[in-house]
Amino acid sequence: MVSQILLKPSDPNAKLTEALITSLRRREIVGSRNVALATAAVVQNIVRSVKFTTIEELIGLIKGVGRRLVDANPKELAAGNIIRRILRLIREEYSAAVQAHLSTTPSAPGTPDLGPETPGLHAPQNHYLSFMTDLAFSTPGSGPSSSLPLQRQTSLSNFVAMRHSRAQAQMERAGSALDLSAATSSLFTSPGRSDSADGRWSNTNLAGLSSRRGSDDFGKQAGRLKPVLVQAIDEVVNELETTHEDVAKGAKEHIHSSEVILTLGHSKTVEAFLKQAYRDRKFTVIVAESAPSYLGHSMASSLSASGIPVLLIPDSAVHAVMPRTTKLILGAHTVLANGGLFALAGALAAALAAKAHAKPVVVTTGQFKFAPAWNLYHEYGAADLQSPGAVLGFDGDGSVDGVEGVVPYYEYIRPELVNLFVTNEGDHSPSYIYRIIKEAYDDVDVEL
Amino acid sequence: MPPKKPQPIRNESKPKGDAVEGPLLQAVVLADSYNRRFEVLCLDQPRVLLPLCSTPLLSWTLESLALSKVKQVFIFCGVHADKIRDFVASSPYNSTLDIQCLSSKTARTAGDALRELDAMHVLDPEKPFILVQSPIISNYDLSKIVDAHKKRREVDKNFIMTMGIGRGGRRHPESPIMLVHPASSRLLHYVQQPLSPAPLRVTFPASIFLDPFPVDMDSYEVWSGPSASSSRGGFRDLGIDICEADIPALCTENFDYHDLRRHLVNGVLTSELLGKKIAVHLVGSEDDEEVKGDHRSGSGGKYVERVRDTRTFAEITRDMLRRWAFPLAPDLNDPSGVQYELRKGNVYIARDNVVLSRTTTLRGPLLIGPRSALNHNTLVNQSTLGADCSVGPNTTITTSYIFDDVRIGANCLLEECIVGKNVQIADGVKIGRGVLIGDGVKLGKGAAVPDFARIGRERYRPDNFDSDDEDEDEDDEVDDPRRLQVLGPDSVGFIWPQEEEEPPSDSEDEGEDPFEHPRNKRLLQLGRTLSNLTASSASLSTLSKASSSPPESPMSGASDDSLPDMPSLILDSGPPAAFYSEASASIARAYEEGHSTENAALEMKTLVMGYNAGIDRAREEIMKFLLGKVDASGKLGDVLTSATKVFSRWGGMVKEFSPSDPTNIALDAQLFSRA
Structure with missing residues (x-):
């Protein structure tokens, strides 16, 4: 060819x-x-x-x-x-x-x-x-x-x-x-x-x-x-x-009444998932604000607009509230073939906290995010480092030169930290992702 | 996934004139700087093609403009227009932007450029355009300034220009002081404030405050550059203007407009006949009403900077490597298509056969271009290396900016310098701070280049250099003793005079550009620290205080010292020069003709009344004269007797003019002796 x-x-x-x-x-x-x-x-x-x-x-x-x-x-x-x-x-x-x-x-x-x-x-x-x-x-x-x-x-x-x-x-x-x-x-x-x-x-x-x-x-x-x-x-x-709706279809199977769900950022998939689940179940959502993008703010207001009780917390409190939560739901940027994923910065801290407190970690994602890539997480640049302006502020004091700002946008989350992937085509465990990827794409296309 | 090599699939040309949807945003880029700050590096190429992070400045500028939804770009070229044309023709921007190169050999100032632009009739007279004076690096959507400008014009048609203003940033020797009415974002006055010699006072014309007296004067703000003493960032002029078609037309009408700021802006602001207004736009101020959806750009971190001189060149390179201009960063968005790998500590290594020794030490932020090779025991610290460079063993490169195809030998030490293309540096060369080395220079073995030297392949040409007599002085350069002494016999290159030694440019207008003052110009150089300046500026400023304009009272003097870089805002600019000449003449007459002190004092007081000068000025003048009569040549005792003689005769006159506080006399004496 x-x-x-x-x-x-x-x-x-x-x-x-x-x-x-x-x-x-x-x-x-x-x-x-x-x-x-x-x-x-x-x-x-x-x-x-x-x-x-x-x-x-x-x-x-x-x-x-x-x-x-x-x-x-x-x-x-x-x-x-x-x-x-x-x-x-x-x-x-x-x-x-x-x-x-x-x-x-x-x-x-x-x-x-x-x-x-x-x-x-x-x-x-x-x-x-x-x-x-x-x-x-x-x-x-x-x-x-x-x-x-x-x-x-x-x-x-x-x-x-x-x-x-x-x-x-x-x-x-x-x-x-x-x-x-x-x-x-x-x-x-x-x-x-x-x-x-x-x-x-x-x-x-x-x-x-x-x-x-x-x-x-x-x-x-x-x-x-x-x-x-x-x-x-x-x-x-x-x-x-229709990815969001498809993912959300099984939402009520995953969320029980009076659960306390922790999430962060503003994943549209998670948002649809929670809203769909709220039709059948009553639960509370805790949203970490996800500095420096503060996407959690818009997530919180969107969820509360549809009647879901929401708590907005700073990222630093994620570990502190973890004992009170029952589940961590994350959105993904990309799911890799080993079952690891890239998610908004802060997700790794939350996933580790969930691990420490033995809370299940659920990732909601469409299958189009499943990528036949394995080695991306070895690259430092894969975290998509942003401008330090969001945290340091170029227009603040003149201390631009003294401080080095490292602002990753994504974080790599290891597969062992994730319990379940809820996708638009069923639920899978991290160890099964490679199989889905193998079936979804032709082998000749793995290297484009 | 391992990123692959960039694809060379590029569209060759683009049919012009196809319909572009939406309002066509035009931008004008002045490719020529109309100053000589980069000259030694610009022998073969224009300033806009100098590589910053291995990518020409023009690429970054076009990228920034494209990010701002600009569709049509006019590049106004001066020298090396063909180079710019070639670059544009082969650049990928040709397919996404409508780029037209306009060239003119005759334009010598920015004002000339605008005049010629007006004559070319290429700009849409109905729409505003973005005028970019120097290469910019920006992740800010400049079309927001344009939108704000249009909104302002809907209210008031007289706004013919909007200047982009940024908050914070670093101190820079060229920063203005602006008087602004923030509510209407109207600019009322614009003064250039060089860092050295720092002017002690800013003069605002009275017409701003009179006729009629502005009721909202309390809300006027003075915006000045960032200073070392205040923790809050100041304001800086971004050099990006949104201009209506009136601006080039105005330049055509006023052929003496050269500098856009000093002449054009001040001309528009002070002209009552014109009745036009200029607005300022604070970058990022519109974020409040911005939709939340655009989250990736974040709330802060709007980066707009321009490359004005070697100092900003270095600063912007560092910022770029520290990802301040995200998404303009070498690893994500390199317009020239080179792929870089980002490693920890902001280290960018091209993914193209870069050879690093195992004993190479890299301290970020730094960038190493494709196919470069670093030998063992090299240390690279906060520098950029262009493509195809090689660095010999045991060489240290610190905060230096090295362009393409440079060979550096063993045991060299490069510190805070810019090295042009195809430069060859032999073993054991030591290059000091702030050195600029032009394209094609060869430095022989063991050469030690002193700090702030400029070395060019050809000799320095003063402004009025005539190319006709070029061949005459061809042979006498060989035995230039200084060249041999510094560079050694194997070198090919000429040491240019230091920037401050350069003869001042022969601008015919009396208001010399304060930024082009040699003392300020030094500060524009790479490697000069501004933090030292605050320490030394105290002495500098007191010197200039005494010589140019002594403070009115001890109070204002004290406040000046506490804020050395912020001139006191005295609205009264003092009496006209005529007062001083008349006053000194009057005293001289009284002294020579032996008038009585009462009569002399009376005459002086009349003068004071006549010129509305204030008695402080008169006393200063008298003291100056009297102290000048003291014979200060002999021994201390002789000086004392001579002084006693003068002051016993004329001292009463001084007393007449210091009714309240006799210490003023002492102060005046002090000022005189300092001068």
């Missing part, structure tokens, strides 16, 4: 990309979710308008964009995550189309008139991987089946041939999979319905396609896949947009 087409400078997409890169670089777009949404929007635009003949070209192009986005702000790993996710979807749609094409040769792909034919010839090759992905779905404790991600409705109805092939593949897989999730089995029973929930998990490796020769001429027409690809990215965007 060496072929790379570059965006022409005159292309409006080049400008969009450049704008996103500069605003990432200048920290005009910050926060995992904002970055992820902006990235998805740019990639969608590129897919929509760029002319490509083979799928490798498109993938190469998106990879190139992704690489530059990651370089622009290496601390916002969400950009890379979204790129990897989209790449995965593209490959998958493509391979599904190839399967359809192969199974229906010689008719052109995309002709929606073909009935289900025997797709058996391709199924075994992704057998092994599909087994694993099914496992991901049936993770114990994963939410109700309605919360399963990426309900792929429209994309498949546009592309009937593919749907058929995919449904057949599903059937094949179902026979051998150890454990079938509810959604998969429902799909199995009604293959005519178009909500196959798992399209993106059919982990077909392009390179591994046994029927290379057949896909060659098909590959020339990869441009026709465009509407499907655009829709696939749409789903990513939708998923991002």
